[in-house]
Amino acid sequence: MTEPIDQLEGLVLCRVGDHRIAFPASNVEQISEWALGDRPVPQARAAFSLPPANGRCVEDGLGGLVVDSLEIASDPLPLLPVPAMLLGAVGGALRGFVLLADQLCPVLSVTEFAQYLGRSKA
Amino acid sequence: MADSRGHLVFACGESLYAVPAERAQEVVSLPPLTRVPGAPAHLLGVFAHRGEVIPVIDLAMLTGAKVDQVSKRAVLVRVARGGLALIATRVAGVSVLTGPFDPLGATGIQAHLSGPATAPAGQVAVIEPEGFFEFLARGA
Secondary structure (H helix, E strand, C coil), X not given: CCCCCEEEEEEEEEXXXXXXXXXXXXXXXXXXXXXXXXXXXXXXXHHHCCCCCCEEEEECCCCEEEECEEEEEXXXXXXXXXXXXHCCHHHHCEEEEEEEXXXXXEEECHHHHHHHHHHXXX | CEEEEEEEEEEECCEEEEEEHHHEEEXXXXXXXXXXXXXXXCEEEEEEECCEEEEEECHHHHHCXXXXXXXXXXXXXXXXXXXXXXXXXXXXXXXXXXXXXXXXXXXXXXXXXXXXXXXXXXEEEEECHHHHHHHHHHHC
């Protein structure tokens, strides 16, 4: 068994289609509404081969991206480490995984995930 | 030429594969998987197993073979840097293989498969676990 490497105090849990992703709450500076036709922002849906849709824009100081919907989880959760095979996945944006209702949820860096989505689009 | 080490032989789609038995940790029933954003199609997702996050690989998709069966079982393979689960549509058991054990190709995933070796279940492609793992880690 691998020990959790960290404890996360606060998560922004996001829905992207049928998928869930999360960002450390400390990593998020601003959340706003986003609609098709607004200024271009990388879409998390693109990482799951889904078409763009209205949603919420999650930003840190350096970048932002759009998710379908979100909620804040304040309970501390153990962060499971990224398996060695996936250390380079998602452009290095993966910070680990948390277990939510017995299912893993990837925890990502906002900036690096946004950069990854921007590169993938290009 | 025979390889006296036992190999776990399993099917993925229409092809048979073998992994050295000492690297095959167990055969697991898969829970619902979590997709990794931006992951290639052959990386079906991840699941938690005894506190560790395990990536699940579909060899049929990886090798471009026909994918006509969905399986909820996988062979958990352990290498020095971690574990991975390989989808198994059928597990044929542990066998001693006879050669050849030549690489099936010079590049790509084929460079980390050898054979075609022979097992009682039929002709198999033998997985070289460490190189296979590193190849996947570069492309994940």
